[in-house]
Amino acid sequence: MHPKPEALPDALIVIDVQNDFCPGGSLAVTDGDAILPRINAMMRAFQSVVLTQDWHPANHSSFAANHPGAEPFSMIEMPYGPQVLWPVHCVQGSRGADFHADLSLDRAAMILRKGYDPKIDSYSAFFENDRKTPTGLEGYLRARGLSELTIAGLATDFCVAYSALDAARLGFAVTVDLGASRAIDLNGSLADAIGQMRAAGVRLVD
Numbered sequence: 312m313h314p315k316p317e318a319l320p321d322a323l324i325v326i327d328v329q330n331d332f333c334p335g336g337s338l339a340v341t342d343g344d345a346i347l348p349r350i351n352a353m354m355r356a357f358q359s360v361v362l363t364q365d366w367h368p369a370n371h372s373s374f375a376a377n378h379p380g381a382e383p384f385s386m387i388e389m390p391y392g393p394q395v396l397w398p399v400h401c402v403q404g405s406r407g408a409d410f411h412a413d414l415s416l417d418r419a420a421m422i423l424r425k426g427y428d429p430k431i432d433s434y435s436a437f438f439e440n441d442r443k444t445p446t447g448l449e450g451y452l453r454a455r456g457l458s459e460l461t462i463a464g465l466a467t468d469f470c471v472a473y474s475a476l477d478a479a480r481l482g483f484a485v486t487v488d489l490g491a492s493r494a495i496d497l498n499g500s501l502a503d504a505i506g507q508m509r510a511a512g513v514r515l516v517d
């Protein structure tokens with residue numbers, strides 16, 4: 312009798328580790344690039360790795376520049392709810408939208424792009440910001456039998472948190488690795504996101 316080899320945990324979802332969210336980028340997250348060694352090492356410990364990529368057209372409605380007179384980081388009301396207006400970032404095909412050069416891509420089974428509809432933002436890897444329009448990631452994970460997810464990347468309080476909350480709502484078992492994530496922290500958004508993830512049953516590890 313041979314013991315069954317310990318199965319690797321299911322899926323690692325790496326959120327938006329792109330140049331524009333790293334130091335020097337247009338929406339730089341403090342120390343965003345500090346997570347790279349840890350993320351790269353984590354990839355080897357999962358059955359499947361999914362990378363997401365924020366992927367906006369230049370006329371995207373989440374850009375302050377597309378709302379005359381509006382300042383970056385101000386809020387507007389969109390048909391689907393409140394929306395932060397961001398500096399122009401992750402424009403399709405731009406250097407800022409590329410993955411950070413040190414991000415290991417070899418083990419990525421899937422690269423999911425989001426935020427390409429000019430009318431609606433998409434923080435989450437699962438749904439656009441109306442919390443209804445699916446990206447297809449749920450179907451991908453279910454079809455492959457991947458039900459336990461670890462989520463990390465940029466930024467903790469926006470795309471990571473929205474992805475984790477949606478995944479929990481869909482019934483996945485979700486862990487967020489805070490040590491492999493960094494936050495924007497806009498007006499208390501990090502504390503808010505942590506509180507919401509805890510309340511939703513997301514496991515938080517450091």
Ligand code: VGL
Nearest residue numbers: 327365397465466469470
């Ligand atoms: C993100 C703001 C705008 C993120 C993306 O990846 O957290 N934040 N677009």
Ligand code: ZN
Nearest residue numbers: 365400401426
């Ligand atoms: Zn974006």
